[in-house]
Amino acid sequence: MLYMNAPLASACIDAMKQSKPRTMAATRWLLHICLAAAAAAGLLQVRAQPDSIGFISIDCGLPGTASYVDDTTKLSYAPDAVFTDAGSNHNISAEYMTPTLSKRYHNVRSFPDGVRNCYTLRSIVAGLKYLIRASFKYGNYDGLGRPPVFDLYVGVNLWSNVNVSSPDAEGILEAIVVVPDDFVQVCLVNTGSGTPFISALELRPMKSSLYPHANATQGLLLFDRRNFGPIDAADIVRYPDDPHDRVWVPLVDATTSWSSVSTARTVLNFNKASYEAPSKVMQTAITPRNASENIFFTWNSQLRPDDPTPGYVAVLYFAELDSLPSNAVRQFYINLNGELWYRSYSPYYLFTDTLHSLRPMRDYPQYNFSINATTNSTLPPIINAVEVFSVISTTNVGTDSQDVYAITAIKEMYRVQKNWMGDPCGPKTLKWDGLTCSYAISSTPRITRVNISFSGLDGDISSSFTNLKAIQYLDLSHNNLTGSVPDTLSQLPSLTVLDLTGNQLSGSIPQGLLKRSQDGSLNLRYGDNPNLCTNADSCHTVKGKSKLAVYIAVPVVLVVVIGLLVALLFYFLMRRKKQGSTNNTVKPQNETPVSHVPTGDTYVQSSLQLAENRRYTYKELKMITNNFQRVLGRGGFGKVYDGFLKDGTQVAVKLRSDSSNQGVKEFLAEAQILTRIHHKNLVSMIGYCKDGEYMALVYEYMSEGTLQEHIAGNDRNRRYLTWKQRLRIALESAQGLEYLHKGCNPPLIHRDVKATNILLNTKLEAKIADFGLSKTFNRDNEAHISTNTLVGTPGYVDPEYQATMQPTTKSDVYSFGVVLLELVTGRQAILFDPEPTSIIHWVRQRLARGNIEDVVDVRMRGDYDINSVWKAADIALKSTMQVSAQRPTMTDVVAQLQECLQLEEVRSRGDATASSRDPNSGYNAYATDGQSIDVSQSSSAFEMNHNLGRAPRMGIGPAPR
Ligand SMILES: *[C@@H]1O[C@H](CO)[C@@H](O)[C@H](O)[C@H]1NC(C)=O
Ligand SMILES: *[C@@H]1O[C@H](CO)[C@@H](O)[C@H](O)[C@H]1NC(C)=O
Ligand SMILES: *[C@@H]1O[C@H](CO)[C@@H](O)[C@H](O)[C@H]1NC(C)=O
Ligand SMILES: *[C@@H]1O[C@H](CO)[C@@H](O)[C@H](O)[C@H]1NC(C)=O
Numbered sequence: 001m002l003y004m005n006a007p008l009a010s011a012c013i014d015a016m017k018q019s020k021p022r023t024m025a026a027t028r029w030l031l032h033i034c035l036a037a038a039a040a041a042g043l044l045q046v047r048a049q050p051d052s053i054g055f056i057s058i059d060c061g062l063p064g065t066a067s068y069v070d071d072t073t074k075l076s077y078a079p080d081a082v083f084t085d086a087g088s089n090h091n092i093s094a095e096y097m098t099p100t101l102s103k104r105y106h107n108v109r110s111f112p113d114g115v116r117n118c119y120t121l122r123s124i125v126a127g128l129k130y131l132i133r134a135s136f137k138y139g140n141y142d143g144l145g146r147p148p149v150f151d152l153y154v155g156v157n158l159w160s161n162v163n164v165s166s167p168d169a170e171g172i173l174e175a176i177v178v179v180p181d182d183f184v185q186v187c188l189v190n191t192g193s194g195t196p197f198i199s200a201l202e203l204r205p206m207k208s209s210l211y212p213h214a215n216a217t218q219g220l221l222l223f224d225r226r227n228f229g230p231i232d233a234a235d236i237v238r239y240p241d242d243p244h245d246r247v248w249v250p251l252v253d254a255t256t257s258w259s260s261v262s263t264a265r266t267v268l269n270f271n272k273a274s275y276e277a278p279s280k281v282m283q284t285a286i287t288p289r290n291a292s293e294n295i296f297f298t299w300n301s302q303l304r305p306d307d308p309t310p311g312y313v314a315v316l317y318f319a320e321l322d323s324l325p326s327n328a329v330r331q332f333y334i335n336l337n338g339e340l341w342y343r344s345y346s347p348y349y350l351f352t353d354t355l356h357s358l359r360p361m362r363d364y365p366q367y368n369f370s371i372n373a374t375t376n377s378t379l380p381p382i383i384n385a386v387e388v389f390s391v392i393s394t395t396n397v398g399t400d401s402q403d404v405y406a407i408t409a410i411k412e413m414y415r416v417q418k419n420w421m422g423d424p425c426g427p428k429t430l431k432w433d434g435l436t437c438s439y440a441i442s443s444t445p446r447i448t449r450v451n452i453s454f455s456g457l458d459g460d461i462s463s464s465f466t467n468l469k470a471i472q473y474l475d476l477s478h479n480n481l482t483g484s485v486p487d488t489l490s491q492l493p494s495l496t497v498l499d500l501t502g503n504q505l506s507g508s509i510p511q512g513l514l515k516r517s518q519d520g521s522l523n524l525r526y527g528d529n530p531n532l533c534t535n536a537d538s539c540h541t542v543k544g545k546s547k548l549a550v551y552i553a554v555p556v557v558l559v560v561v562i563g564l565l566v567a568l569l570f571y572f573l574m575r576r577k578k579q580g581s582t583n584n585t586v587k588p589q590n591e592t593p594v595s596h597v598p599t600g601d602t603y604v605q606s607s608l609q610l611a612e613n614r615r616y617t618y619k620e621l622k623m624i625t626n627n628f629q630r631v632l633g634r635g636g637f638g639k640v641y642d643g644f645l646k647d648g649t650q651v652a653v654k655l656r657s658d659s660s661n662q663g664v665k666e667f668l669a670e671a672q673i674l675t676r677i678h679h680k681n682l683v684s685m686i687g688y689c690k691d692g693e694y695m696a697l698v699y700e701y702m703s704e705g706t707l708q709e710h711i712a713g714n715d716r717n718r719r720y721l722t723w724k725q726r727l728r729i730a731l732e733s734a735q736g737l738e739y740l741h742k743g744c745n746p747p748l749i750h751r752d753v754k755a756t757n758i759l760l761n762t763k764l765e766a767k768i769a770d771f772g773l774s775k776t777f778n779r780d781n782e783a784h785i786s787t788n789t790l791v792g793t794p795g796y797v798d799p800e801y802q803a804t805m806q807p808t809t810k811s812d813v814y815s816f817g818v819v820l821l822e823l824v825t826g827r828q829a830i831l832f833d834p835e836p837t838s839i840i841h842w843v844r845q846r847l848a849r850g851n852i853e854d855v856v857d858v859r860m861r862g863d864y865d866i867n868s869v870w871k872a873a874d875i876a877l878k879s880t881m882q883v884s885a886q887r888p889t890m891t892d893v894v895a896q897l898q899e900c901l902q903l904e905e906v907r908s909r910g911d912a913t914a915s916s917r918d919p920n921s922g923y924n925a926y927a928t929d930g931q932s933i934d935v936s937q938s939s940s941a942f943e944m945n946h947n948l949g950r951a952p953r954m955g956i957g958p959a960p961r
Contacts (some may be wrong), residue, residue: 014279042424051076055245056121056203061089061107066105073239076299079460080109080201083119086421087111090197092139096168105137105170110197111188116153116430117196118187118422121203123886125874126182126847127216129208131244134186135200138164148194153187155180156396156426158306160221161198162188174245174959176211177219180850187422189430193395204245208867213273213313213360213391217849220313220389223299226251227385229260231283242278248385258295259284261382263321269352272906275315276351277385282319285384285944295371297382299388301364310390311360312367318347318355324379331374332381337364344374347382360391396541398442399425399437401848405449406467407435413464414457438470444471444849453477453499461486470494476665477501477525485526487512499525506531521621546894614687617695625653633706637667637772643698650701651686655694666772667695679746681736683759683769702767704760709735713859720857723864725764726823727872731897732766733758737816738890740774741809749775749807753815754796754829755822775807795829795838800884810884813893817879826857840880847873871896 050056055075057905059068069076087109097106111117116427124130147164154177164171184203195889214220227237228251239245240609240878267282283712288295303308320330323651334342334355342355361367367388371381398404411420412573418433425445436449447468453475460483465474472494481503489498490512498513509517509526516522525530622628624643632640638657644650656667672686674697689696704710705730710721715849719728720810733753740748751773759769773791790802796818818829821839829839846854852870853862875896888896 024754037654040524048834050123050203050205054124054205055239056084056124056201057108058119058201059104060198060200061120063089063107070103073244073245077104078628080119081123083201084109084117086114086117090141092141093143093167096137097137101137104200105139106221107138108141108197108199108678110142111190111196112413114190114419114421115380116187116189116419116421118185119201120185121201122183124179124182124184124203124205125179125877126844127178127850127852128874129176129178129206129210129214131174131176131202131204131206131246132184132186133172133174133200133202133204133247134162134198135202136162136164136173136197137169137199138167138197140167141197142195146194149197150191150193150196151189153189153395153422153427154219155185156398156423157219157392157394158427159186159392159622161265161305166271166664174222175219175392176206176214176222176389177217177731178208178214178850180216180499181398182844185422202245206244207276209272210244210274210276213356213389217393217395219392219394221392223302223312223388223390225249225385225387226282227284228286228383229262230262237280238276241280244276246278248278248281256290257293259289261287261321261862263350264349265317267321267350267352271353273354275317275352275354275387276357277317277354282317282352282384283321285319285321285382287380287382291373291380292595295383295387296369297367298366299368302390304390305503307390309362309394310506311362311392313360313389314367314369315354315356315387315389316369316383317352317387317715318345318382319352319384320347320349321382321384323349325834328377328378329376330382331377332371333374335370335372336361337366337368341369344376348765352384357819395598396426397444397850398423400446401845403447403468404469406464406556407432407450409464409467410462411460413462414452414455416452416455416457436473445604449473449475451475453479455479457481459483461489461490461500465489466492468492473497475499476503479503481505483507485513485532489513490516490522495522497523497525500529501525502528504531505529507514511797558690567753614685614689614698616687616689616696616698618689618691618696621653621655621689621696621698622693624651628655637770638673642701643688650703652701653696654699658693660944664695667697669774670771671697673748673774675738677748677771679736681767682739682795683767699769701761702759702769703762704764706756707758707819707823708755708762708828710760711826712828713826713895720826720859721764721823723860723869724901724908727897727901727904729758729760729764729766730820730823730872731894731901733768733819734816734890734894734897736766736768737812738894740768741812741890747809749809750812751775751791751807752796753812754793755819756790756793758819768956775895793829799882799886808884809890810887813879813887813890814884816890816893817876817887820872820876820879824857824869824876825855826859840877843873844877847877865904865907868900868907871900871903875900 011921012255029761057070057075057077058080059077060080062077065076065081067076070781089107089109091107092105093937134152145167147167147169149161149163152159152162152173159175160173162171174648186201188198190196211220225248227235227248227250230252233250235250237248242248247488262284264283267277267279269277286295299312301310301312307854316334325328329346331344331346333340334345345355349354371383373379407420407424410416419430420432422916423429424432424435424447425439428437428439431437434451434455435447436451438444438448439445448470449472450465450468451473453478457476457479458481461476461481463469463486466486466488468474469492471492474489474495474497477499478501481500484507485500485505487510489495490510505526506529509524509532513522513524517524549552616624621643624645625641626643628639630640630654632642633639638655641653641655642650643653671685671688671690678684683702684700685697686700687698689698713720737750737753740750748771750768750771752770753768757768757770759767761767790797790805792798792801792811792815796815798807798814801807801814818839821827821843822829824840825843826838827842830836831839831842833842843855845858852866855873856864856869875888875893877885879893
């Protein structure tokens with residue numbers, strides 16, 4: 001499985017041309033992975049986070065904190081110290097430092113201590129697919145001249161055995177896996193055959209639709225990936241030619257028994273391709289030099305310790321590179337082990353097509369592919385590239401994420417010196433010392449017992465113990481713990497033994513614990529804590545102290561209460577006076593121009609010139625609304641009334657109420673903004689009223705009310721929004737916001753994006769409303785935007801804005817992300833679970849378990865494209881990143897949502913015509929051209945799947961001929 005440039009050649013595909021079938025030539029093409037040459041350009045600071053394209057690139061063992069940019073890929077490689085807290089750096093031995101050796105291989109990190117040591121890659125998206133690549137060059141870094149053998153795990157699942165055969169071999173292990181959490185650990189496990197080490201670690205996000213064989217329970221382990229046709233063996237294709245940074249190694253024919261064909265023209269992927277080959281790889285191909293000969297390649301099955309019959313997935317890439325005259329035909333058979341695997345295939349001109357086994361192929365010691373022309377073909381066969389993977393099981397699940405966070409916090413607080421690395425409970429053989437876990441078949445492992453007695457713990461009892469919700473037994477005895485005993489421990493439902501014996505705890509035993517101890521539900525041990533008072537008498541001093549505190553506190557509280565009462569009284573008096581005056585004032589018909597109202601906002605001050613023809617008097621409003629009869633809704637501004645203009649147009653009239661906390665300034669701001677912005681996804685203003693005390697805005701009528709009502713299911717007819725409707729609404733709202741950010745100069749920040757401010761019309765078209773808090777964002781003059789008051793709605797406010805008081809366009813992105821989560825989940829921004837929880841936290845936590853179905857609104861009844869939902873959730877989570885720089889712009893969001901909508905539209909179209917619900921069809925339901933499917937198979941082991949397949953079931957069961 002390792003790519004090697006020395007021995008281990010049987011792990012590579014041996015490709016050759018053969019003239020007589022089934023006579024294998026002995027030629028072998030060994031791999032040379034001399035990726036990027038040494039580099040070191042700019043210095044960058046280390047971040048333990050993915051870069052802007054989601055890549056994490058780590059040069060393991062690189063000392064210091066400075067990153068460097070790789071010469072070939074221009075990707076920045078970071079040192080590894082922030083990704084692991086164990087091991088030590090070493091340079092490889094000088095004799096292996098060749099001038100062309102990639103900088104990544106110059107040093108290694110080795111792990112002499114402990115059985116399992118891990119790298120933790122954070123800030124990734126739970127449930128998405130990633131390519132993870134680990135590289136190893138031993139280079140005799142330890143002077144022992146003996147490369148070790150050890151195991152590599154991805155999370156709790158065995159990834160592969162690492163067996164670097166010789167000191168100068170460069171081994172690369174690559175896996176494509178679905179990551180269940182928002183972090184992933186890559187762990188090196190010492191199996192008693194030498195000290196594990198690693199040279200580089202890379203993580204690349206993949207679209208969920210790619211490599212459909214990789215799913216939540218099954219990963220793909222790269223066996224070989226070959227680009228056919230390049231003349232130069234050093235011509236490796238990777239990023240940026242391959243946006244997914246796969247490494248395509250040329251297979252160069254030493255015997256020149258085939259010829260290379262190539263084109264300078266771009267080779268495209270079909271929409272919805274499952275493999276997305278880079279054009280640079282597809283631009284070259286091979287064909288037999290003698291037209292009557294075959295293309296042949298083979299590999300041997302390699303037993304794995306964990307899998308005696310490994311399953312293989314082969315992906316064959318084809319594209320026609322010559323524009324064929326009409327009388328020319330290139331058509332061929334593909335045979336596996338002498339049996340027909342795919343019947344009469346013709347490549348597409350300048351489009352990549354792939355053939356891959358539908359199910360992993362097993363039970364063969366050797367896999368021999370041969371490709372030969374059909375009798376009708378006037379041209380010899382070609383092939384452009386091939387990938388072979390073996391499948392690995394990823395069915396082991398990690399410990400409950402809440403338990404993981406709690407025990408990790410405990411480990412960090414007490415700097416626990418044990419084998420506490422990787423997942424706490426899994427795999428069972430590597431479980432953390434001192435922990436006992438429950439392993440139920442249907443759920444994630446939970447931590448049930450924690451024994452960290454005699455471990456030299458000092459400091460307070462960590463509050464994180466309270467988060468180990470399944471714990472039954474907690475032994476903290478014989479440490480140096482100080483401080484008081486937290487009463488929250490009594491709330492652990494299953495806790496039956498709590499041993500605090502032999503510490504330096506002080507204060508008294510909290511009531512809750514005493515009570516549980518007395519009623520027999522808890523065995524509480526706390527002897528040998530000299531400062532802990534266990535009976536009323538000895539607690540005297542403590543009580544004295546608390547009495548003093550009460551004595552001081554009472555007068556303070558009294559003063560505050562009296563002050564409040566006075567203030568309230570004053571407020572009511574003033575209010576009454578004001579109301580009286582309003583009632584007695586005759587409203588002048590002709591108003592002072594509104595632009596004179598001092599607002600403090602330069603923009604409004606300078607140029608509020610509302611069109612007079614859109615101005616209404618209070619009297620007119622009364623007529624329009626039939627004396628303010630029907631209330632449509634209420635907001636901070638006041639009530640919104642239903643109304644009809646003289647010409648019958650239905651409108652909504654928002655009348656500012658006296659008690660409104662939205663002031664004159666906000667009213668003017670909104671009116672002003674609405675006169676200058678025009679976009680189909682922003683609510684448009686029909687007119688306004690500024691008549692004495694009365695202020696109102698007249699809007700177009702949005703019959704379907706707020707998005708919030710639809711999400712909450714307040715809809716009178718109990719209709720629920722479909723996923724497509726939700727995506728449309730999301731996309732349209734996003735377009736409205738994008739217009740504010742990009743279409744307005746200076747950009748306009750809405751500052752109160754939320755589901756109640758997105759309105760829907762009869763056609764369920766979404767429009768953003770309520771610009772009362774909007775602000776212009778002027779880069780040259782930041783002072784105008786820096787305000788002292790935080791505005792917005794709890795649950796939607798950007799934490800960075802909250803911290804800096806500087807709203808940015810990214811603050812709207814954040815709030816929009818929350819709305820998007822509401823659309824996905826059908827839940828409110830703040831939900832009760834049972835404590836108030838932010839929807840962001842709720843979703844992140846659940847997605848950590850790897851199942852989107854846990855968060856998706858059940859009212860959609862599973863009627864959605866799963867990738868589309870994943871993608872939307874991903875956009876939402878990216879939009880709600882803590883750090884605004886990591887959030888996308890509204891323009892990005894719009895583009896991504898368009899893709900989501902496309903995915904869903906393809907699915908719903910497919911639904912109408914074919915059964916794309918077929919469980920086997922998930923990656924296969926996209927028809928891109930009209931070619932009829934022609935599949936033949938000799939046995940169920942060789943089921944084939946055509947990447948362009950239109951009929952979802954093809955390849956399963958006997959194919960129609
Ligand atoms: C992953 O794919 C395998 C093989 O097709 C299948 O048996 C398994 O059920 C799939 N797992 C999930 C979670 O879809
Ligand atoms: C090519 O493959 C087909 C299908 O397996 C087979 O019938 C035929 O004999 C092969 N021809 C040659 C020349 O290998
Ligand atoms: C070859 O051509 C004949 C006549 O057009 C056709 O009947 C036959 O199916 C073709 N064979 C293949 C393998 O396409
Ligand atoms: C507590 O700390 C003291 C000194 O800091 C040390 O001598 C003693 O051994 C510690 N006790 C335990 C139980 O770790």
